[in-house]
Amino acid sequence: LAYPIGGEQNTNLKYLVHDWGVALPLVPSSPTPSPGAMSLDRTAMEQAIRTIMKPEGEEASRLKSRALLWKQLAIDSTSPPNGTSIADLLTLVRDLKHGELKFETKQYKPYDIQV
Numbered sequence: 001l002a003y004p005i006g007g008e009q010n011t012n013l014k015y016l017v018h019d020w021g022v023a024l025p026l027v028p029s030s031p032t033p034s035p036g037a038m039s040l041d042r043t044a045m046e047q048a049i050r051t052i053m054k055p056e057g058e059e060a061s062r063l064k065s066r067a068l069l070w071k072q073l074a075i076d077s078t079s080p081p082n083g084t085s086i087a088d089l090l091t092l093v094r095d096l097k098h099g100e101l102k103f104e105t106k107q108y109k110p111y112d113i114q115v
Helices: 010-019 043-053 057-080 084-097
Strands: none
Touching: 043 057, 057 084
8 A cells, every 4th residue: 555645755656556556545635734744534544455455356466466576577687597686786796806897977067967
């Protein structure tokens, strides 16, 4: 369940719900008197929990299958010998050992930066 309160949490909700498909959004129902705090309707929370806990539910099945897909992708990318994370780490170590790692720096002048 994704429940944004502030800051980057709205971005996290977008990724979790819309891009990765592994969460349901919990949107605050109304602002509470204290600044920055949001209230959540109890029935909305209960409905969301029931939706994801229902074993035969279509939404729960979709969320679970997406989570399992991301889990497998993480395992594949970190497993030797062909995982991309392993390959990138080995390339970094090789370049460090052989002095092939190059860092480029550029001095920017205020007029070089475009806003």
